[in-house]
Amino acid sequence: MKEDSAKEQRILDTAAELFSRQPFHKVLLSDVARAAAVGKGTLYLYFKSKDDLYFAVLFREFSTLIDSMRRFLDENALGPGEQLAGVVRILAEHFHTTSFNMELLGSVITCPVTDEWKQLRADLWDLFARIIRRGIDKGVFRDEAPDLTARYISGLVRAVCLFAPANADLDSVCRHASGFVLRGLALER
Amino acid sequence: MKEDSAKEQRILDTAAELFSRQPFHKVLLSDVARAAAVGKGTLYLYFKSKDDLYFAVLFREFSTLIDSMRRFLDENALGPGEQLAGVVRILAEHFHTTSFNMELLGSVITCPVTDEWKQLRADLWDLFARIIRRGIDKGVFRDEAPDLTARYISGLVRAVCLFAPANADLDSVCRHASGFVLRGLALER
Amino acid sequence: MKEDSAKEQRILDTAAELFSRQPFHKVLLSDVARAAAVGKGTLYLYFKSKDDLYFAVLFREFSTLIDSMRRFLDENALGPGEQLAGVVRILAEHFHTTSFNMELLGSVITCPVTDEWKQLRADLWDLFARIIRRGIDKGVFRDEAPDLTARYISGLVRAVCLFAPANADLDSVCRHASGFVLRGLALER
Amino acid sequence: MKEDSAKEQRILDTAAELFSRQPFHKVLLSDVARAAAVGKGTLYLYFKSKDDLYFAVLFREFSTLIDSMRRFLDENALGPGEQLAGVVRILAEHFHTTSFNMELLGSVITCPVTDEWKQLRADLWDLFARIIRRGIDKGVFRDEAPDLTARYISGLVRAVCLFAPANADLDSVCRHASGFVLRGLALER
DNA sequence: AATGAATGAGATTTCATTCAT
DNA sequence: AATGAATGAAATCTCATTCAT
Structure with missing residues (x-):
């Protein structure tokens, strides 16, 4: 076909x-x-249908995003903090260029619960979780529940992009978002 | 009518x-x-129309939420950290009971840009911003752009609720979210 | 509704x-x-759908037909031969005015096999079978399998109407069809 | 082509x-x-088109049928009654194996009115008419309008096959149909 | 000659909105 | 004010037919 x-x-x-x-x-x-x-x-x-097309778009968008984050991590030998800032930046760019109408993971409720989708979601979360855990191992992050944190970083970045003032430039939005996330993971000194 | x-x-x-x-x-x-x-x-x-009904729902939901946060702040004499934890909890409860399908501020879903709506949005952001600024004044928070942070706290909480594991209880989710936000605002010591 | x-x-x-x-x-x-x-x-x-409408038409058409045949039988005290000629006439008129595109019983394969439909079909067949059996009882008909005959009389009449020469008038077609059916049931003398 | x-x-x-x-x-x-x-x-x-294919199927099916009836008549020296029973049997087998969805002569379903089709139809009717007339000549049949009878014998057989009980075997159905037709043509004695 | 992806007219169906009661 | 049957524009989807390969 x-x-x-x-x-x-x-x-x-x-x-x-x-x-x-x-x-x-x-x-x-x-x-x-x-x-x-x-x-x-x-x-x-x-x-197959309009729904199918919609989810195919979402799926590809999502896959591409994960790929580019992975490539970023692979191609640059960075510390956990820089890694996190980098992927947050990639996320932010994604949300900035691509739409906010598309919930990144699809509404949990509506989007298909096939293995493909579960895998994709797991991949994203795993990507963040690895960075966080690496940071913890290296003694630069602190997080009692890295898996939980990993799950909502993307949502946080989306929120930042979504509600940033219209006139804010991407750079400052990213910087602020990264800063926030990093401090959220900061060691208590 | x-x-x-x-x-x-x-x-x-x-x-x-x-x-x-x-x-x-x-x-x-x-x-x-x-x-x-x-x-x-x-x-x-x-x-007037389906759209109108939708936005009326959103508006009421939103107003109620802000009211209950305000009431919480008025009725309890708390420090900035406790205030923040409290409103995060209220937000989380809201997202938990009410839907995730309704984007709280629906800024993209072209929700009406009437004065009413602008006001409501401003109210929410102002509520958070006040807490943060109060924390800064009291020397317990640190934030270079409180207005920016204020804008996306609700999105962060939504993300946490949305992507928390299905079996996670609200309490632990709240605790984690509050902790994250609070550390994000923590003084560098 | x-x-x-x-x-x-x-x-x-x-x-x-x-x-x-x-x-x-x-x-x-x-x-x-x-x-x-x-x-x-x-x-x-x-x-509910185009199919539903189609079968509703068929059903009503069919019910009406059976009703008019029943009424004919009830309102006239006739002998079996006259009864048969009469219902054949009614059938022929039905096929003449109404369409031949509509298979009287619906294609057996396609048409719904609900109780309603089974009942309707049974009613038609029963109507013919009664006439035939009455004829047998009265000693004017002879048929080894009245139930089988009853099943296809309507198809026979349809065929007569369908393939009668275009210029044939309804009367002569009916007469011929009735004659054929009656001889088919005739006593061997 | x-x-x-x-x-x-x-x-x-x-x-x-x-x-x-x-x-x-x-x-x-x-x-x-x-x-x-x-x-x-x-x-x-x-x-040329779906319609064309449909009618080609019909035409071939129909031609084959007539051929096999002709062959049956040519290859067996039989009396009119046996001839009729034989072709009825062939017809019944045809309807039994081939479909009921295909109206044999499809006259209503506006099948093409080309000379080819007219000829085919004429051939079928002629085949029956000849048998009937031969029977009349031999003094074993009686029919005032053999051409009319010829036209709907096939429809009758179709009806018999179509509405015979699902569990009826072909033999008994054929016997019944033949008997019916033969009695319909029987001399009044 | 053979293919099957591409087409788009047109089919069925849906649903926000209206309006007579 | 309240209703829900009626509406028809517009949506989704189908499928006979074409045509580039």
Whole structure:
């Protein structure tokens, strides 16, 4: 059925763009089709339904994000604090460019609970948890429940981006968010 | 138009319940009407449109929340740290009982930009900012941008509640969230 | 939900008309709606789906037919031969006015196998079987398997109507069909 | 256009199978293509349209049937009664194996009125009419309108097969149908 | 000749909103 | 004020047909 993966990507790109600008029910599949320059039926060649498309967008967005965080960590030999600041920055950029309409992990309630999704979520949390634990091991962080903290760092960053003053530049928002997270993990001295 | 305020409240209660369990587009006005035990047309006596109802729910929910935080602060003579822990707890309870589907400040979901809404938002942020500034004045907090921090504390708490493990009890989640925020505001010693 | 039974009947009338002139997939619900002078959504107030509407038409058509045959039998004190000729005539008129596109019993395969439908089918067959058995009892018919015969008399009449020459008048077609059926049940003398 | 006649036959076989099990609009060309193990586009090399394919199936089915009846008559020197019983049996077998969804002569389902089709229909009717007339000539049948009778014998047999009890075996159904037809043509003695 | 991805007209269905009662 | 049947615009989705490969 699928053959032209480039087309699938184009559809996903377009849909991502539209879903990020409007709530789900205001995004029309005819708009997606037109904007992606494909026939309406073509959408259904690649995606079972509007919901399916929506979650595919979310999934890809999410995967990409995790990949780029991983790459950042792999390609730079940094200390835990710098690592955390770095991934927070990547997250913030993601939320800044991509939409806030898309809850990063999908609403927990609505988004599919397939193994794929569970894995993705676990991956994100694991990524943060590793950084935190490494920091603890190195004696620079302190956290009684790293797994819990890991779970909501992304939500925290989202909140920062979402509610930052309209005129705030990304840099200062990031700096503030990172600072906050880092102090939250700071050793009591 | 409006006359029977009890009925209006019943509609709001019902709608709050439903909107909190499902995304906007899955909540049908016929469901709301049935659950509220009123005719579908009656909804339109009290609310201009589905959007209007949605935002009315949000507004009331939000106002109630702010009120209860204010009351908590007024009725208890506490230090800044305890104040913060207290309002975090109230927030967490709110997110726990009420829905995660309703973005608290809905700033992106293009919620109305009337003066009413601006005021409400300002009130919430101001509430947090005051606590933080009071802490700074008292020499127990440290924050370079209290207004910025104030803006995303609610988002942080939401994230914590949203992504806490299903089996986590509210108490430990609150404790963790408060601890995190408080350390984020801690003086460097 | 339903209140206006007259409207439901109008929809059924219209649909019967259209389904009788064209095969299922050429009958558009927008045509039905327009012809019945109701909104497209109204159809769904009374019928769950296009299939549902189709079978409702069939069911009513069928019930009406059985009723008129029953009434004919009740209101006229006739001998078995005359009874048979009469109901054949009624059947033929039905097929003549109503459509041939609608298989009287619905395609056995496709049409719902609810109790309602089973009952209706049983009623028709019973009606014929009674006449035949009465004829046997009175010594004017002969049939080794009245129940089997009863099952296909309606199909036979349909076939006669369906394949009669275009210019044949209803009377002669009926006469021939009745004659054929009656001889088929005739005593060997 | 057509070249590979074996492939064409395979398509026809497959389509016959599918059309016989479901009504026209439930048979998808993609199903036909998949089941026939050809590409969807290939169907269009052999048939102009879905309708065209449908009628081609019908035509072939019908021709085969007439051929086998003719062969039966040619290869066996039988009296009119035996001839009739024989062709009824062939018809019944046809309806039993092939579908009831395909109206044999499809006269209403606006099947093409080409000379080919007129001829085919005429052939079937003629075949029956000849048998009946031969019976009349031989003094064993009696029928005032053999042409009319000829027209609906096939419909009668179809009805018998269609509505016979599910557990009835073909033999007894045939015997009953033949008996009915033969008595319908019986001399009044 | 053969394919099946792509198409888009048009099908069914939904649901916020209206309005006669 | 209250209703819910009626509406129809607009949404999702289907599928016969085309066409580039």
